[in-house]
Amino acid sequence: MSRTDVLVEPDWVEAHLDDPKVVLVEVDEDTTAYDKDHIRGAVRLDWKRDLQDPVRRDFVDKDGFAQLLSERGIANDDTVVLYGGNNNWFAAYAYWYFRLYGHDDVRLLDGGRKKWELDSRELTADPPSRERTTYTAQEPDTSIRAFRDEVLDAIGAQNLVDVRSPDEFAGRMLAPAHLPQEQSQRPGHIPSARNIPWSKAANEDGTFKPDDELRQLYADAGVDLERPTIAYCRIGERSAHTWFVLHELLGQSQVKNYDGSWTEYGSLVGVPIELGEGGH
Amino acid sequence: MCGAQPGGPDIDGVDLTRAAVVQGRVVCDGVPVAGAYVRLLDPAGDFVAEVPTSTDGAFRFFPADGGWTVRALARGGSAERTVVARTGAITEVQVEVPSAK
Numbered sequence: 430m431s432r433t434d435v436l437v438e439p440d441w442v443e444a445h446l447d448d449p450k451v452v453l454v455e456v457d458e459d460t461t462a463y464d465k466d467h468i469r470g471a472v473r474l475d476w477k478r479d480l481q482d483p484v485r486r487d488f489v490d491k492d493g494f495a496q497l498l499s500e501r502g503i504a505n506d507d508t509v510v511l512y513g514g515n516n517n518w519f520a521a522y523a524y525w526y527f528r529l530y531g532h533d534d535v536r537l538l539d540g541g542r543k544k545w546e547l548d549s550r551e552l553t554a555d556p557p558s559r560e561r562t563t564y565t566a567q568e569p570d571t572s573i574r575a576f577r578d579e580v581l582d583a584i585g586a587q588n589l590v591d592v593r594s595p596d597e598f599a600g601r602m603l604a605p606a607h608l609p610q611e612q613s614q615r616p617g618h619i620p621s622a623r624n625i626p627w628s629k630a631a632n633e634d635g636t637f638k639p640d641d642e643l644r645q646l647y648a649d650a651g652v653d654l655e656r657p658t659i660a661y662c663r664i665g666e667r668s669a670h671t672w673f674v675l676h677e678l679l680g681q682s683q684v685k686n687y688d689g690s691w692t693e694y695g696s697l698v699g700v701p702i703e704l705g706e707g708g709h
Numbered sequence: 710m711c712g713a714q715p716g717g718p719d720i721d722g723v724d725l726t727r728a729a730v731v732q733g734r735v736v737c738d739g740v741p742v743a744g745a746y747v748r749l750l751d752p753a754g755d756f757v758a759e760v761p762t763s764t765d766g767a768f769r770f771f772p773a774d775g776g777w778t779v780r781a782l783a784r785g786g787s788a789e790r791t792v793v794a795r796t797g798a799i800t801e802v803q804v805e806v807p808s809a810k
Contacts, residue, residue: 458712462761476712515712516759543746549784549809594757596773606749606758606772607713609723628756633748633782664711 435677436637437510437536439545445510446470452503452559455542456513456523458666466552468512468545472501472559476519476666480526486693488569494530495566502559505533512538512545515666516628516635522669524677525686529574531567537673540635547634573676575659575685577693580619581700588658589622590647592671593691597663598624600704603695604663614695617702619661624707625650627667630674643674657683661690715744716763717770729794732769733802734762735781741766742806745783752776770794785809 445451446469453471455463463473474480479497482489489497503509509527513520520537527535538545546552575583583589596602600616618624629646630638637643647654658675660668665688672686687694694700717732735745747768749758752775760768762781770777772794779802780789786807792800 459714461715514761519712543782546744547746547782547784595751595755596757601773605711605713606770607717607760608711609718609728609771626756633787662711666711 456520491566498564504562509535517541518666522666525669543635575687590660591622592627620703661687665690713760717760730799734766748780750778
């Protein structure tokens with residue numbers, strides 16, 4: 430798999446705006462941005478309402494995912510191009526999700542909404558119109574999703590990559606600095622985790638850094654990419670961004686995203702937690 | 710919730726005696742810039758957080774105590790200011806960005 434199979438440039442998107450087999454999907458946690466304007470023809474996925482189970486803490490299931498994509502007019506053989514705000518965090522999460530449910534051709538728009546806006550490219554408030562489809566989802570591919578027990582087993586045995594900011598990693602903060610800090614979990618990180626913030630993999634405009642720089646980034650942090658890796662953050666969307674880098678751009682096969690992340694781990698009774706910068 | 714809302718987080722309900730607040734506006738020729746991207750960078754220049762500005766050009770962060778750089782990206786270009794955050798204090802900063810050609 431090469432970079433262009435998973436990542437597209439804004440010019441490519443502009444050239445395919447009227448291609449009926451290319452579906453643009455804007456993914457956000459806060460969908461007011463989509464309501465104001467979006468790339469022409471883009472359908473919307475709401476990270477919380479559409480992709481999370483309304484009662485339990487989990488994903489929508491296979492049938493729910495199939496129904497969602499059918500409603501949005503996405504077919505199994507469509508090329509899906511995901512983009513969004515927050516440097517593509519939630520778009521990367523949705524990408525991981527499309528892969529989990531076996532969608533064949535899914536890509537990210539490099540730079541997401543930010544680069545598109547900063548480049549002054551066309552946005553519209555017009556709603557898209559796509560015919561309903563009959564989408565079939567595959568059984569979830571758990572080779573890319575980590576659960577808490579395997580995270581505990583991975584301590585000291587696999588690469589654990591904590592992609593939060595250094596202050597969150599060290600336990601000085603419980604949430605990123607664009608959020609209030611009052612939370613219920615214990616601060617800190619999973620013992621033996623390396624702190625490589627997601628943002629180190631991205632340029633200022635939200636685009637991904639070149640492959641050689643990305644490889645160097647993880648090598649310099651002492652991550653042996655030949656070993657299995659679990660990435661985590663606070664709720665699993667920033668770590669989906671890093672999962673995309675490791676699994677899709679760098680082609681590492683054994684990489685999982687731990688979507689339970691710190692909001693699960695930091696609430697567990699009795700598990701080990703490390704504070705400070707880590708002993709590496 | 711983990712993403713950034715335009716303008717940054719609400720201050721309502723936050724115990725300001727326990728938080729450090731850095732907030733302000735992005736302006737261009739004195740006019741507030743909506744939809745600019747404001748990044749909070751640590752003393753090493755590493756990214757910590759980012760919010761898009763609100764319709765009135767406002768942004769807000771709740772950083773840890775210490776020195777920070779507030780860097781704004783807009784269509785016309787970028788600009789930055791340094792600030793010091795302190796628990797219990799609201800630090801105001803205005804960032805003037807170049808005008809788009």
